[in-house]
Amino acid sequence: MAKINRNFTKLPGSYLFSETARRAAAFAAKNPGKKIIKLGIGDATQPLAPSVIKAMHDAVDDMAAKETFKGYGPDFGYDFLIDAIAKNDYAARGVDIGIDEIFVSDGAKSDCGNIGEIFSVDNRVAVCDPVYPVYVDSNAMAGRAGDFGADGRWSNLIYMPCTAENGFAPELPSEVPDIIYLCFPNNPTGAAATKEQLKMWVDYAAKNGSVILYDSAYEAYITDPEIPHTIFEIEGAKECAIEFRSFSKTAGFTGTRCAYTVVPKALVREGVQLNSLWARRQSTKFNGTPYIVQRGAAAIYTEQGKIECRKIIDYYMNNAKVIREGLIKAGLEVFGGVNAPYIWAKTPNGMPSWDFFDMLLNKVNVVTTPGAGFGPSGEGYIRLTAFGDSEATKEAVERIIKLL
């Protein structure tokens, strides 16, 4: 008889966004006349940039002619895209990343979830709390998280609380982890990490032989010129870090699917380059991102593409400002929204975050995300996203101000 992976049965029930969607749908069914505004999920709403659309149309034409048709592409991405990434995302910031250190994929979620395969099951893993659930759940599936306790914590994970008290900057854990997940600018708290803060982590990982898994999906939202966009801006990071990037938030590719992961050749553990392990994993289990999509992604690096993408990001960041200022006006304690498209706010009078979620849904028909869904230390907070329509965002904020 086939035996299942019992680790899956240890996972707690409903995924956060299924539950918020379920509650919103139940409310909508009972109140058909009400206009619900969704500021919950971090998903792009603006159309792709015209340069991207043009490049994708041209790529479809390539597929239509025998001379230019493309079958399977290179395992790790087309040169035209990898070269553009190396030049624009790294060399332009003074970081030298080789083209054989970049792996194009169909998403940072897949890469964050799959990267665990190149690490032994007995590594100790540290995550921020609150956290993007993919890091935690994928480690639980691999059997690396232990058991899920009544306190909402996995027995084998090291939790690094990120709260208002420490400015949402994780502190070095007392127990040394082998693998450390960091995400800056952060989802869900909207916090960004300074050079000094990242340097502290790089030095710590170097000293202990740990590996940092650095999720930089929101780097395009950084407005402060002092904030690093890539962990490889920090000296020594190539010896201890892997970086995940995505076109999802940078260029609205959430439905189009393109991302990449950087595994430096200098990253060696137990005498083995992690780059070669990831290359082997990807070439075995992944057959490449569609040519049409990679052409679209490459277009964001053209002069015109950059201008167009900047405009879309500015649109979202203007929403962030509206939410931020509105919630402050409503009397809430507000974080994020400056270097990230997420606003993280304390609930009024320490109200539990699911209660505040229900209150906003039922009283003013605004869907948010309860902080507790991102981890125990998210209790007492809610997250709002800046990815909505600007008019709807303004209306949602006005309703919240009126309510509070």
Ligand SMILES: *Cc1c(COP(=O)(O)O)cnc(C)c1O
């Ligand atoms: C949205 C997001 C990603 C991007 O995932 P894709 O699979 O590339 O769409 C990665 N990490 C975090 C923290 C995110 O919020």
